[in-house]
Amino acid sequence: MQEFAKHLELIGMDNLPEIKEGDDLTALFLNALEEKDLGLEDGDAIVFTSKIVSKSEGRVVDLLEVEVGEVAEQMAKDTDKDPRIAQLVLNEAKEVVRKMRNHIIVETKHGFVCANAGVDESNVEQGKAVLLPEDPQRSAYLLKRDIERRSGVDISVLLSDSFGRAFRDGVTGTCIGVSGIPALLDRRGEEDRFGKVAMVTKEAIADEICAAANLIMGEFKEGIPIVVVRGLKLKRCESDIKEVLFPREEDLFR
Amino acid sequence: MQEFAKHLELIGMDNLPEIKEGDDLTALFLNALEEKDLGLEDGDAIVFTSKIVSKSEGRVVDLLEVEVGEVAEQMAKDTDKDPRIAQLVLNEAKEVVRKMRNHIIVETKHGFVCANAGVDESNVEQGKAVLLPEDPQRSAYLLKRDIERRSGVDISVLLSDSFGRAFRDGVTGTCIGVSGIPALLDRRGEEDRFGKVAMVTKEAIADEICAAANLIMGEFKEGIPIVVVRGLKLKRCESDIKEVLFPREEDLFR
Numbered sequence: 001m002q003e004f005a006k007h008l009e010l011i012g013m014d015n016l017p018e019i020k021e022g023d024d025l026t027a028l029f030l031n032a033l034e035e036k037d038l039g040l041e042d043g044d045a046i047v048f049t050s051k052i053v054s055k056s057e058g059r060v061v062d063l064l065e066v067e068v069g070e071v072a073e074q075m076a077k078d079t080d081k082d083p084r085i086a087q088l089v090l091n092e093a094k095e096v097v098r099k100m101r102n103h104i105i106v107e108t109k110h111g112f113v114c115a116n117a118g119v120d121e122s123n124v125e126q127g128k129a130v131l132l133p134e135d136p137q138r139s140a141y142l143l144k145r146d147i148e149r150r151s152g153v154d155i156s157v158l159l160s161d162s163f164g165r166a167f168r169d170g171v172t173g174t175c176i177g178v179s180g181i182p183a184l185l186d187r188r189g190e191e192d193r194f195g196k197v198a199m200v201t202k203e204a205i206a207d208e209i210c211a212a213a214n215l216i217m218g219e220f221k222e223g224i225p226i227v228v229v230r231g232l233k234l235k236r237c238e239s240d241i242k243e244v245l246f247p248r249e250e251d252l253f254r
Numbered sequence: 255m256q257e258f259a260k261h262l263e264l265i266g267m268d269n270l271p272e273i274k275e276g277d278d279l280t281a282l283f284l285n286a287l288e289e290k291d292l293g294l295e296d297g298d299a300i301v302f303t304s305k306i307v308s309k310s311e312g313r314v315v316d317l318l319e320v321e322v323g324e325v326a327e328q329m330a331k332d333t334d335k336d337p338r339i340a341q342l343v344l345n346e347a348k349e350v351v352r353k354m355r356n357h358i359i360v361e362t363k364h365g366f367v368c369a370n371a372g373v374d375e376s377n378v379e380q381g382k383a384v385l386l387p388e389d390p391q392r393s394a395y396l397l398k399r400d401i402e403r404r405s406g407v408d409i410s411v412l413l414s415d416s417f418g419r420a421f422r423d424g425v426t427g428t429c430i431g432v433s434g435i436p437a438l439l440d441r442r443g444e445e446d447r448f449g450k451v452a453m454v455t456k457e458a459i460a461d462e463i464c465a466a467a468n469l470i471m472g473e474f475k476e477g478i479p480i481v482v483v484r485g486l487k488l489k490r491c492e493s494d495i496k497e498v499l500f501p502r503e504e505d506l507f508r
Contacts, residue, residue, distance in 0.1 A: 005470050006478065010262040010485075018447075098506045105506060113421035122446045122455075162457070166420035166507035167367035168428075168498045170438045170458030172465065184424045192377045193272075193477065201376075203416070204424030205469065211426065212466030215459065215486065216259050223447065224260065231264075232469065244422045252352045252359060253420035253507055 008231040011038065012216040012224040019225070021058035026146040029226055038228075040153040045229040046143075047213035050161040050176055051123060051130055052225040053139050059131040060124060061088060079104050085119060088129060092117035097254065110136065111245045112176060114163045132161065132176065137241050140177030154236060156180025160210035160217070166253060173214025175206035175241055181234040182206070183243040204244055205234065262485040265292065266470040266478040273479070275312035280400040283480055292482075294407040297490075299483040300397075301467035304415040304430055305377060305384055306479040307393050313385040314378060315342060333358050339373060342383060346371035351508065364390065365499045366430060368417045386415065386430065391495050394431030408490060410434025414464035414471070420507060427468025429460035429495055435488045436460070437497040458498055459488065 015032045019025070025048070033040065054060070063084045068076075072087035079086065080101050090096075093106035097113055108117045110132070118132035133139045136159045144157040159177035164170070175183065183206040190201075213227035248254065269286045273279070279302070287294065308314070317338045322330075326341035333340065334355050344350075347360035351367055362371045364386070372386035387393045390413045398411040413431035418424070429437065437460040444455075467481035502508065 006266040006268055008262075008264040008466075008470060010264075010466075012260040014260055100506065103506060122450060123448060125448055126450065162455075165458070167500065167505065168458060168461065169500055170456040170461070170498055172458050172462050174422075194377065194379055196376060196380065201416075202424040203468070204419070204422060204426050207422065207424070208426050208465040208469050211462040212262075212264075212469065214457070215462050215466065216262060244424055246421065246423055251421065252354065252357060 005231050005233045008212075008229065010212060010216055011228040011230065013226040013228070014224050016052070016223075016225055019052040019055040021056065021060070023056045025052065025056050026143060026150060029147070030150060032226070033228075040147075040151050040155055040228075041230060042154045043156075043230075043232060043234070044153070045156045045158060045181065045209055045232055045234075046147065047158045047160050047173075047210055047217075047227045047229060048140075048143065049217055049225045050118070050132055050136060050159045051120070053133050053136070053143075053159055054130045055124075057133055057139065059133060061129050061131060063127050063129060075099065075104065085116070085121070085129060088119045088131065089117045092119060092131060108132065110176070111242065112163070114161070114174075118161055118176075133159065136177035137179075138177075140179040140241075144179040154180075156234075156236070158206055158210055158213075160213055162214065173207075173210035173212070173217065175210045175244070178206040178239050178241050180236055180239065181232070182237055182239050183241050185234070206239075206241065207244065259485050259487045262466075262483065264466060264470055265482040265484065267480040267482070268478050270306070270477075270479055273306040273309040275310065275314070277310045279306065279310050280397060280404060283401065284404060286480070287482075294401075294405050294409055294482075295484060296408045297410075297484075297486060297488070298407070299410045299412060299435065299463055299486055299488075300401065301412045301414050301427075301464055301471075301481045301483060302394075302397065303471055303479045304372070304386055304390060304413045305374070307387050307390070307397075307413055308384045309378075311387055311393065313387060315383050315385060317381050317383060329353065329358065339370070339375070339383060342373045342385065343371045346373060346385060362386065364430070365496065366417070368415070368428075372415055372430075387413065390431035391433075392431075394433040394495075398433040408434075410488075410490070412460055412464055412467075414467055416468065427461075427464035427466070427471065429464045429498070432460040432493050432495050434490055434493065435486070436491055436493050437495050439488070460493075460495065461498065 066084040076083035162171040163174040320338040330337035330340040416425040
């Protein structure tokens with residue numbers, strides 16, 4: 001029987017250095033915790049902004065080194081974007097879902113539908129852009145394994161990026177990799193308080209956790225790239241963010 | 255200058271009675287807090303599940319009393335739904351956005367794009383269905399005003415419902431009414447840590463707060479219809495959830 005949390009705590013780690021290629025995120029995170037006199041607790045969910053994972057993995061591109069092809073040139077004209085960014089977006093995309101002025105919505109190679117394939121020029125040196133991790137699901141898994149090995153505590157790891165949504169303005173923290181807890185809490189078949197059986201409810205808890213963490217991560221100078229979410233009472237399991245991605249034929253909006 | 259939160263706390267209120275028409279939610283909430291020896295703090299965001307607001311406002315329909323028209327009959331056949339539910343969905347809808355087996359996605363009279371116009375048979379007596387509040391933005395405003403008057407504390411109120419998303423499976427807590435804090439945190443023009451100016455970032459904080467609260471509200475027997483989110487450092491302002499709704503012509507997905 002699933003137990004339920006009645007109290008949650010979110011702790012922002014504001015004492016990490018600027019991350020560069022090759023940095024050991026697990027060591028930096030555990031040091032930052034120690035510096036704050038904090039320990040990990042069983043069941044903690046650790047949310048990493050995808051940007052520091054990308055940086056540690058060397059997924060930073062110098063725009064001067066991008067060779068722009070014809071398709072990207074045209075895309076850049078159509079959308080009023082830097083042709084080099086358009087090229088990077090195409091490199092990262094499996095399919096262009098929508099394009100218009102200032103917007104290129106694609107399905108990334110990982111299967112995420114998002115703007116600009118997650119290619120982002122913010123919070124990186126001028127003239128550079130950050131790509132999403134090559135395999136964010138694997139990054140989450142490796143971070144979880146590493147943190148558990150070195151801390152001896154059972155935790156979960158989520159990678160978060162800011163994605164826009166259809167039908168609603170604004171971005172929200174969205175999960176692109178999860179390890180240790182399910183991406184979806186499938187509650188079909190459970191009874192409600194009146195004994196009725198639920199038909200369709202799957203709760204996208206990994207996305208909700210990343211949205212919650214994003215409230216303190218913010219997007220700018222806050223410098224909080226890791227948030228510890230404490231108090232969740234979720235079953236531990238192997239998981240994969242692909243659980244939230246619709247098979248193409250079930251996707252109502254493509 | 256916006257100040258930023260580094261620590262958040264979410265407190266689930268698990269000691270409210272089953273809500274019925276005419277109930278004074280403010281009194282019940284403040285009593286429940288007192289019973290727990292908790293006070294309100296300036297800046298607390300109080301998230302109400304839309305269902306208890308609907309119930310207190312009498313937005314519960316007896317399905318035996320629904321008269322089904324021809325359009326709803328056909329819709330019910332097309333989507334394999336109860337014709338009475340199809341009728342209620344049409345009553346609440348401004349426009350049908352998509353339909354297929356088990357799914358009717360509409361724009362509600364309020365402007366929200368969601369499944370079944372928010373009409374929901376869970377957590378209500380057999381044979382009944384709950385509609386969204388008539389004007390959830392106004393409900394949020396009235397609850398905020400009432401709680402502030404009776405408590406003397408400056409708070410904000412959000413109404414949350416579980417909505418599905420395009421491109422991703424599973425529901426997340428989503429805001430349908432907000433009063434006291436902005437629905438969107440518009441950060442265009444702010445500089446990042448490298449001095450670059452942000453071009454397009456608006457963060458949908460009202461939705462993120464509702465998503466966070468939904469992690470402890472859950473959908474079933476948990477019985478946590480109200481969550482207090484403590485520690486946000488947001489500017490107080492008049493607000494309206496319509497801020498997150500795209501003007502039709504800017505909506506890439508319709």
